Amino acid sequence: MSAVLVIEDDDRIRLSLVLALEDEGYAVSGAATAEEGLASQRSRPADTVLVDLMLPGIDGFECIRQLRRSDDVPIVVISARDDTSDIVAALEAGADDYLVKPVAVQELTARLRALRRRARTVGEDAVPALRFGDLEVLPEAGEVRLHGTPVPVTRTEFQLLCELAEHPGRVLSRQQLLQRVWQYDGGDERLVDVHIGRLRQKIEDASGAPRHLVTVRGLGYKLQR
Amino acid sequence: MRRAGLRVRVIAGFAAGALALSALMALVSYQITRRSLLAEREGTAVRAAYYDVSVVQSGIASAPAPDLSEVLRSLDTGESRRAVLQRDGTWYSSKADTGFRDAITTALQQRAAGGGAVVQRVRANGVPALVVALPLADGSVFYEVDSLQELQHTLGVLTLVLTLVALGTAAIGALLGWYATGYVLRPLTRVADAAEGIAAGRSDARLDPAGEPELARLSTSFNHMVNELSARNERDRRFAADVSHELRSPLQTLAAAVSVLDRRRDRMDERSATAAGLVSDEVTRFQGLVNDLLELARSDRPAERGPVDVAELARQVCRERRTSEDIVAVTGPAATWLVDRRRVGQLLGNLLDNAEAYGGGATAIRLSLDEQDRGTLEVDDQGPGVSPDDKPVIFDRFVRGRSAGARANGDGTGLGLALVARHAAAHGGTATVLDRPGGGARFRIELAGCRP
Numbered sequence: 001m002s003a004v005l006v007i008e009d010d011d012r013i014r015l016s017l018v019l020a021l022e023d024e025g026y027a028v029s030g031a032a033t034a035e036e037g038l039a040s041q042r043s044r045p046a047d048t049v050l051v052d053l054m055l056p057g058i059d060g061f062e063c064i065r066q067l068r069r070s071d072d073v074p075i076v077v078i079s080a081r082d083d084t085s086d087i088v089a090a091l092e093a094g095a096d097d098y099l100v101k102p103v104a105v106q107e108l109t110a111r112l113r114a115l116r117r118r119a120r121t122v123g124e125d126a127v128p129a130l131r132f133g134d135l136e137v138l139p140e141a142g143e144v145r146l147h148g149t150p151v152p153v154t155r156t157e158f159q160l161l162c163e164l165a166e167h168p169g170r171v172l173s174r175q176q177l178l179q180r181v182w183q184y185d186g187g188d189e190r191l192v193d194v195h196i197g198r199l200r201q202k203i204e205d206a207s208g209a210p211r212h213l214v215t216v217r218g219l220g221y222k223l224q225r
Numbered sequence: 226m227r228r229a230g231l232r233v234r235v236i237a238g239f240a241a242g243a244l245a246l247s248a249l250m251a252l253v254s255y256q257i258t259r260r261s262l263l264a265e266r267e268g269t270a271v272r273a274a275y276y277d278v279s280v281v282q283s284g285i286a287s288a289p290a291p292d293l294s295e296v297l298r299s300l301d302t303g304e305s306r307r308a309v310l311q312r313d314g315t316w317y318s319s320k321a322d323t324g325f326r327d328a329i330t331t332a333l334q335q336r337a338a339g340g341g342a343v344v345q346r347v348r349a350n351g352v353p354a355l356v357v358a359l360p361l362a363d364g365s366v367f368y369e370v371d372s373l374q375e376l377q378h379t380l381g382v383l384t385l386v387l388t389l390v391a392l393g394t395a396a397i398g399a400l401l402g403w404y405a406t407g408y409v410l411r412p413l414t415r416v417a418d419a420a421e422g423i424a425a426g427r428s429d430a431r432l433d434p435a436g437e438p439e440l441a442r443l444s445t446s447f448n449h450m451v452n453e454l455s456a457r458n459e460r461d462r463r464f465a466a467d468v469s470h471e472l473r474s475p476l477q478t479l480a481a482a483v484s485v486l487d488r489r490r491d492r493m494d495e496r497s498a499t500a501a502g503l504v505s506d507e508v509t510r511f512q513g514l515v516n517d518l519l520e521l522a523r524s525d526r527p528a529e530r531g532p533v534d535v536a537e538l539a540r541q542v543c544r545e546r547r548t549s550e551d552i553v554a555v556t557g558p559a560a561t562w563l564v565d566r567r568r569v570g571q572l573l574g575n576l577l578d579n580a581e582a583y584g585g586g587a588t589a590i591r592l593s594l595d596e597q598d599r600g601t602l603e604v605d606d607q608g609p610g611v612s613p614d615d616k617p618v619i620f621d622r623f624v625r626g627r628s629a630g631a632r633a634n635g636d637g638t639g640l641g642l643a644l645v646a647r648h649a650a651a652h653g654g655t656a657t658v659l660d661r662p663g664g665g666a667r668f669r670i671e672l673a674g675c676r677p
Contacts, residue, residue, distance in 0.1 A: 010474055016481035023488050080473040082519070102476035102512050105484035175537070186541040186570060189531075218532040218561075218677060 002116060003027045005046035007037035007063060008078070009055050013101075017050070020105045026112070034063035041067060048112055053079040053090060061093045068094035072154045074115040078103055084190065091194035096156040097182065098191070114183035115156075130165040133225045135203055135212050137165040144203065151202050156181065160195055161203075164213070164223035173220035196221055232410065236402035243398025244391060251387035259380055266376055267344055267355060270306075274342075274357035274369040277308055281367055293317040305372040312365035328354055329368050337366045346373075353377055412440045416447060423451055466522040469515045476515060479508045510638065517640035520571070521622070524647035528565035532677045535569065535600070536560035539590050542573045548587060556593035562600045562675040568648040569602075569672070575641035576604040576668050582637055584608025584666055599654070600675035607665040611658050620646035620656055645670065 004026045008014040014030045021028045029046065031037035034055045041049065049067060053060030064075055077090045080101045087098050097111055130137040136145040139162050144151045153161065163180050164172060172180075178187040196215075200207040213223055277300050284296035297308045297319040309326055310317040311334070316326055328349035336343045337358035345356050353373040360366045415432060422430035431451060432444040486501045493501060537560075540550040562569075573590070580587035584606025591603040611619055618624045623639040645668070646656040653673035661667040 010478070012478040013474060013481070016478045016485070020481040020484045023485055078477070080470055080477075101473040102480045102515075104480055104509075104512075173534075175534075185544060186538070189566065 001025065001027045002048065002112070003029070003044075003046040004112065005029050005031065005037060005040055005049045007031045007034060007049065007051040007055065007060075009033065009052060013052075017108075021109070024105065024109045034058035034060070034066075037063065038066055041071065041073070045071070045073065048074045048076065048115055050076050050078055050108075051095075053077060053081060053086060061089055064090060064093040064095050068154070072152075074155060076111060076115065078108075087188070087190055088194055091191065092198065094154065094198075096154065098188070110183075117183070130168070132165070132168070132212050132223055137161055139165075146203055153199065153202055157195060157199050157202070160192075161199060161223070164221060167222075169222060169224050171216045171219045171222045176220065192221075232403075232406045235406045236399050239402025239405070240395045240399035243401075244395035247391035247394035251391050255380075255383060255387055258383060262376055262379065263346075263373075266371075266373065270355050270357050270369065270371040271342070271344060273306065273371075274359055274367070277302070277369060278359045278361070278367045281308070281310065282361060285361075285363075294319070302369075305375065307370045307372075309368040309370065310365060311368065312363075328370055329356060329358075333358060334366070337368075412443075416440075416443065419447070419451075423454075462522050462525075465518055469519040469522065472511075472515045476508070476512055480512065483508045514638040514640070517638045517644060520644055521640055521647065524644060524651065526651070528568060528648075528651040530563045530565055530652075530674075532561050533564050533566045533569065534560055535562050535564065535592055535602075538566065538570055539573055539592065539602075542570055542577060543590075545574070546577050546581070548577060548581075552587060553590045554592070556591060560592060561677055562594065562672070563677040564600065564652060564672060564675055565648075568651060572645050572648040572670060573602065573604070575645050576602075576670075578637065579641055579668070580604060580606035580608070580666075584610075588665070594675055598674050598676035600672045602670040602672070604668045604670075605661050605665060607661070607663075610660055610664060610666045616658055619658055 002025075004021055006014055006017050006021070006028060008017065008030070009032050011032070014032065018028045018030050029040060029044070031040050034051075035057055037049070037051070038058075040046075051060050051063055051067075055063065058066070060077065060079070064077070067073065067075060074097075075095045077095045077098045078101060079086065079090070079098070082100045090098055096115060099108065099111065128140070130139070134147050136148075138145070142158060144153050144158065144161060159181050160177060163177060174189040174192040175186070177192045178184040178189065182191060184191075196213060197207070200210050200213050203212060204210045212225070213221060215221055280300055281296055284299065285291055285293070293310055293312065294317050297310060297317055300308050300319060302308055302319060308319040309329065318326060328347045330347070333343060333345055333347075333356060337360055340360055342360075343356075343358040345358075347354055347356050347370075349370055349372070353376075355371040355373055357369045357371065358366055359368075419430045419432050431448050434441050434444040434448065483501075483505045487505055490498045490501055536553055536555045539553045543550045543553065577587050577590075585608045586606065587604050588607050589603070589605040591601075591605075593601050595601065615624070620642050622643040624642075642656075649656040649670050649672060652675075654671045657669050657671075659667040659669060
């Protein structure tokens with residue numbers, strides 16, 4: 001049974017989400033504050049974390065950053081805020097997906113399944129090491145190396161990199177990446193852009209002038225030597 | 226139209242004023258010149274007549290029976306003057322033509338016979354002439370008829386010149402009027418430009434109150450009005466957005482709680498299950514309404530354009546609604562447009578939902594890009610079509626088709642087509658509804674600047 005942690009200060013929303021997700025077969029625990037959620041994740045790590053942005057004390061953005069510091073657990077933001085600045089900031093802090101309230105339970109479980117599927121594929125793929133000059137992608141080991149040194153990436157980032165690495169030099173559109181990595185048919189392209197940005201900070205010597213992970217204007221992204 | 230009228234009136238006024246003034250000046254100049262030329266001519270004619278009469282008198286005295294015609298012919302009268310002598314009831318003339326003699330009227334003869342010199346203007350042979358009558362000592366009268374044709378010609382030239390000058394002055398007046406109105410109307414043109422800018426959605430359009438001192442009050446009150454308007458708009462928009470926002474959290478609870486209820490519907494008694502079903506449906510509709518309201522509140526933001534494969538987007542929208550992707554047809558080569566992906570996706574989705582609710586489902590989606598970089602999306606259905614009454618209001622908020630209202634079952638938010646129109650407008654485009662040939666409705670959306 002997959003474990004989900006819900007960090008949400010509104011008691012009614014938290015309770016309803018716990019009930020609904022339990023119905024869907026998840027083992028759900030709730031936390032009313034970021035502090036409580038972080039402690040819970042340290043003692044009993046969940047497989048996925050749902051987090052609200054407006055939290056008392058430590059806010060959602062900081063909560064995501066602290067979770068990311070120690071963990072590559074999939075993080076999904078559920079917020080009433082839908083401004084681009086909030087979405088980008090939450091994704092940059094390390095969230096894997098962003099949902100705007102109200103989210104239908106069906107949609108939420110579809111997202112959770114997509115994240116789980118992504119998490120499981122890591123390590124199962126039998127593709128050998130893919131080399132892009134000083135960058136190495138090892139799908140089997142679930143590892144990325146730059147100059148021979150392992151680079152810590154989240155599961156979503158790793159999946160994104162694998163999709164691009166498996167098609168060396170070929171341009172994949174944002175929509176194709178959304179489909180393959182997030183299982184979105186027509187999702188928010190900012191999701192791809194921010195994740196690409198996060199990846200560049202990890203695998204590029206100068207993220208402002210990327211050598212490996214390049215943007216092809218009007219088309220999408222490609223990975224090259 | 227009114228501005229042009231004002232301008233035409235001012236120009237006409239300037240021209241008429243200039244014409245009246247210059248015509249008056251011309252008339253006065255003409256009269257003065259004419260009078261002085263005539264006086265001068267009269268003086269000359271009288272002096273010449275006195276000289277000639279002295280020659281005639283000495284001619285008469287030199288011989289006992291002189292040939293008077295010969296004497297008169299000996300006078301140096303030039304082309305313009307004719308000398309005539311009346312002696313004992315007989316007329317003697319320097320030249321054979323009698324026309325000049327006719328100019329010497331009976332009244333003139335009587336006055337001359339009365340003694341003393343007489344000067345009179347007459348018409349001779351159809352041209353103005355001057356007659357100088359000088360009675361001689363022996364009772365005969367010497368007449369000299371002086372043609373004023375040359376003077377008349379001079380005055381004719383003067384009239385022409387003065388008329389041309391008057392007309393030229395009127396034209397200059399009109400030009401001055403045109404320039405002056407242009408100058409005066411320039412601030413008003415700026416006001417008009419600013420008003421048009423605001424109407425076109427540039428809410429930052431303002432007038433510079435320091436620009437024209439005379440128009441400072443207009444500028445200030447105009448700016449004040451615009452500020453008030455945009456503040457009110459902003460308040461309304463923020464209110465709608467805030468309310469919708471606040472509704473999102475309770476809706477999240479409802480959405481999750483309803484799914485728990487839904488799962489247990491078959492375990493409830495019939496009445497509870499029906500009630501739970503109603504709650505579930507309404508929560509879904511409520512969610513749609515809140516999302517559409519929020520979308521509407523920010524729909525006047527500019528479109529975030531990027532290259533989008535609209536054919537693929539249309540197919541994806543069809544997939545989401547479980548409609549066949551085969552209805553998507555692209556005319557022409559390019560299906561990649563420079564548009565706001567999210568908004569065009571929503572636009573297409575709303576049109577498909579509308580076709581589903583009122584037209585029995587969409588039967589065709591056509592995409593084309595023309596030479597003016599305008600992208601056209603058409604969504605057809607084979608329903609009853611849109612009645613002429615509904616056509617002008619169908620893109621307004623909360624308008625649901627009257628003819629099809631009974632079929633719609635109230636599933637929609639009433640905002641779908643309003644959002645379609647707003648999304649089209651955000652792309653500098655339009656949304657229209659037409660009759661599909663063969664029955665049904667055809668929604669046509671035109672988006673500007675779509676070529677990537």
